[in-house]
Amino acid sequence: MNGEYTAFMVKRLPIFVLILSLPGAFAQLDSNSVIVSAARGMTQQIDQVLFGVTVQSGLNTGLDDVVAALQGSGITAANFSAVSTAPAYVLIGTGGPQPPTVTPMLLWTFALPAPLAKIKDTIATLTALQQRIAQQTNGLTLSFNVQGTQVSAQLQQSQVCPTSDLLADATAQAQKLAGAAGLSLGAVLAMSSGTSVPGNAGSAVAIAGALIFAPPVLPSVCSMTVKFALLRY
DSSP: OOOEEEEEEETTHHHHHHHTTSTTOOOOGGGOEEEEEEEEEEEEEOOEEEEEEEEEEOTTOOHHHHHHHTTTTTOOGGGEEEEEEEEEEEOOOSSSOOOOEEEEEEEEEEEEEEEGGGHHHHHHHHHHHHHHHHHSSSSOEEEEEEEEEEOOHHHHHHOOOOHHHHHHHHHHHHHHHHHHTTEEEEEEEEEEEEEEOOOSBOOEEEETTEEEEOOOEEEEEEEEEEEEEEEEO
């Protein structure tokens, strides 16, 4: 991949132009520096689909009760996202139109990541769980949908930035800047690096019970900022 460079600033370059015309006035050239940033792109293949699972319950139900009802789905308390209240409207009476009764309910939401290779298995598991909960008389109902796709934490952690290549890119760019100012490049004074990784992206759509999905390749960027000393020839 081609390196992409961004020169942040060259400290005191306007002063260099003035002082170079005055021999003997450059007393501490090593105190001057140039800061350069180099970046290289990397690719990360999406490897997970993210399911959103919602359980509706009565007000007397706790998180432990909901997690117990989800047993066998792979969902634990660690997958819990949030709980909120929502009204449930129930029509009562049979002698004609009746005003609805509003019964507050709890909505428990969970995030369940699954490997792309196991999308169908996960859907089958959640569907079976949905049916099983519906047959019980515990006041719970379950629904789920596909929220998106993502790169797993394991895959993100497995990628290593090319530190030596980034340093070489930064050095080459700094040498060009130093040469343009009539100076030479000195030692590295400071260095920092970072990685920007993608979050959730992509899409998945359920059509007639079939999940249509095409995972994209997400870019991540490894960057390094280096501060070099500038010296006089």
